[in-house]
Amino acid sequence: MSLNTSTAVSLAAASDQTWLLARWREMQRIRRAEESIGDMVETGEVHCPCHLYIGQEAVASGVCAALTRHDTVWGGHRSHGHYLAKGGSLEGLFAEVLGKVTGCSEGRGGSMHLLAEDVGILGTVPIVAGTVPLAAGAALASKLRGDGAVAVAFFGDGSLEEGHIHETLNLAALYRLPVLFVCENNLYSSHLHLHERRVKDNLSQAGEFHGVPGACVDGNDVEAVFSAALEATDRARRGLGPTLLECRTFRWRGHVGASSDVDVGVHRRGELAEWLERDPIARLEQRLNGLDLTPELQAIEDEIRQALDAARHAALPAPRRLMSHVWEETTCAN
Numbered sequence: 001m002s003l004n005t006s007t008a009v010s011l012a013a014a015s016d017q018t019w020l021l022a023r024w025r026e027m028q029r030i031r032r033a034e035e036s037i038g039d040m041v042e043t044g045e046v047h048c049p050c051h052l053y054i055g056q057e058a059v060a061s062g063v064c065a066a067l068t069r070h071d072t073v074w075g076g077h078r079s080h081g082h083y084l085a086k087g088g089s090l091e092g093l094f095a096e097v098l099g100k101v102t103g104c105s106e107g108r109g110g111s112m113h114l115l116a117e118d119v120g121i122l123g124t125v126p127i128v129a130g131t132v133p134l135a136a137g138a139a140l141a142s143k144l145r146g147d148g149a150v151a152v153a154f155f156g157d158g159s160l161e162e163g164h165i166h167e168t169l170n171l172a173a174l175y176r177l178p179v180l181f182v183c184e185n186n187l188y189s190s191h192l193h194l195h196e197r198r199v200k201d202n203l204s205q206a207g208e209f210h211g212v213p214g215a216c217v218d219g220n221d222v223e224a225v226f227s228a229a230l231e232a233t234d235r236a237r238r239g240l241g242p243t244l245l246e247c248r249t250f251r252w253r254g255h256v257g258a259s260s261d262v263d264v265g266v267h268r269r270g271e272l273a274e275w276l277e278r279d280p281i282a283r284l285e286q287r288l289n290g291l292d293l294t295p296e297l298q299a300i301e302d303e304i305r306q307a308l309d310a311a312r313h314a315a316l317p318a319p320r321r322l323m324s325h326v327w328e329e330t331t332c333a334n
């Protein structure tokens with residue numbers, strides 16, 4: 001794919017220290033927020049299942065840096081990072097996992113159902129690949145309206161084993177929809193390694209048969225993710241249709257919960273050690289030319305403490321509101 005001038009300008013900005021620092025802040029914010037959530041899961045303060053994103057932060061940050069506020073993001077069960085990178089509020093996230101009324105989904109959804117329409121997060125849903133067709137629907141709506149927005153579907157490697165994702169790829173290609181399919185290949189679907197589920201390690205090619213070009217990038221390199229996402233969104237905005245981006249990465253914690261998942265009969269112990277060496281945040285720090293990041297980190301920790309405090313002090317939803325937002329059919333008795 002060739003770059004047009006506006007893309008090239010933005011790519012130049014990406015190597016700028018200010019841009020890199022913004023990504024570092026965003027990724028640290030995601031990691032620190034998730035560590036707090038992990039701690040609350042362990043102490044039992046959080047009751048809903050939480051799938052932590054630690055280790056994958058460069059994917060959310062790199063992709064969302066290529067988006068405007070107007071673009072939409074769709075996610076799954078492991079989407080705290082997508083929500084924060086797209087501009088969702090910290091307090092809204094903490095309050096949501098705590099089931100509070102000030103949560104981004106009014107405390108009704110928990111960790112796996114995040115909504116923030118004002119910043120374009122139209123839904124994260126734990127049905128594997130469940131939001132992928134919805135992203136294509138949003139892209140179709142944008143195309144019909146001509147509003148120039150792009151829809152992004154974030155999903156895991158396990159999603160490509162769902163049939164309807166292939167129907168969606170075909171439809172998106174046929175209608176040249178402005179949609180970016182981001183497959184976060186963290187090598188595991190629950191506790192099954194990619195090699196136990198597929199003969200070929202070729203996820204980036206999953207759309208080619210349907211006419212969706214694919215690219216595979218190092219998902220722990222925020223600059224590489226950003227460049228690929230910018231190229232794909234630029235292509236979508238020019239009416240050239242969808243792209244499938246496979247971002248290779250690794251989750252540091254278990255499939256669900258706060259533990260590291262190295263003792264559940266899978267071969268993760270050795271792999272985790274290797275991937276810890278490829279920490280996306282440490283890699284970015286090397287690019288920040290010895291900048292003293294201590295004050296920045298302090299500011300992030302303060303922000304997290306305040307957001308968490310506010311969430312903890314918020315009220316639980318009133319029981320009488322249990323049925324609000326629930327569709328109800330009224331029947332006439334005659």
Ligand SMILES: Cc1ncc(C[n+]2csc(CCOP(=O)(O)OP(=O)(O)O)c2C)c(N)n1
Pocket residue numbers: 051077078126127128155156157158159186188189190255
């Ligand atoms: C349709 C459907 N099938 C099965 C599940 C159970 N399930 C929840 S998460 C998950 C694994 C998903 O793996 P992947 O897509 O690679 O995402 P990751 O957890 O690695 O981020 C499964 C099988 C589900 N939620 N929905």
Ligand SMILES: [Mg+2]
Pocket residue numbers: 156157158184185186187188189190
């Ligand atoms: Mg996976």
